[in-house]
Amino acid sequence: MALEPEFEATFEGNSYGYRPGRSPIDAMKQIQLCLRQADKFVSETDISKCFDKINHEKFLVLIDHKGKPRNQIRYWLELGNIFEIESSDLGTPQEGVISPLLSNIALDGIEKK
Numbered sequence: 001m002a003l004e005p006e007f008e009a010t011f012e013g014n015s016y017g018y019r020p021g022r023s024p025i026d027a028m029k030q031i032q033l034c035l036r037q038a039d040k041f042v043s044e045t046d047i048s049k050c051f052d053k054i055n056h057e058k059f060l061v062l063i064d065h066k067g068k069p070r071n072q073i074r075y076w077l078e079l080g081n082i083f084e085i086e087s088s089d090l091g092t093p094q095e096g097v098i099s100p101l102l103s104n105i106a107l108d109g110i111e112k113k
Contacts, residue, residue: 003069004101011104012111018100043110054106063105077102 008020014034016027056077060070076098 003073003098007101007105007108011108014111015104015108018104054102059102059106 004020011019014030016022016024016030054077056074059077060074063073065073
C-alpha cells in the first residue's frame with residue numbers, strides 16, 4: 001500500500017494493465033483517441049512470462065530503495081510459488097499480491113523504447 005502511490009505517480013499515462021482506477025474500456029477509449037490524432041501503434045502483450053523472468057538484482061537497482069523497504073521487496077521477489085517451498089533468484093510469484101505492481105514497475109518505460 002505504501003509503494004503503489006509512489007510508483008503510480010510516475011507510470012506512463014498509456015499503461016492500463018493492473019492499474020487502480022483503469023479498465024479495458026479506458027484503454028479502448030485511449031486507443032481510439034490516439035488513432036484519430038496521429039499515426040500510432042497499439043501493443044497488446046501477453047506478459048505472463050514477465051513474472052518468471054524478472055531479474056531481482058536489476059529490479060532492486062531500478063526501484064532505488066534502501067534499507068528495510070529494499071529488504072522487504074527482495075523478500076517478496078524471492079518468495080517463489082506457494083506450492084514450491086524453496087525461494088528463487090529469478091521471477092516473482094504470479095499469484096502474489098505485490099506481483100501486479102512489480103510487473104508494472106518492471107515494464108514501465110516500454111512506450112519510450
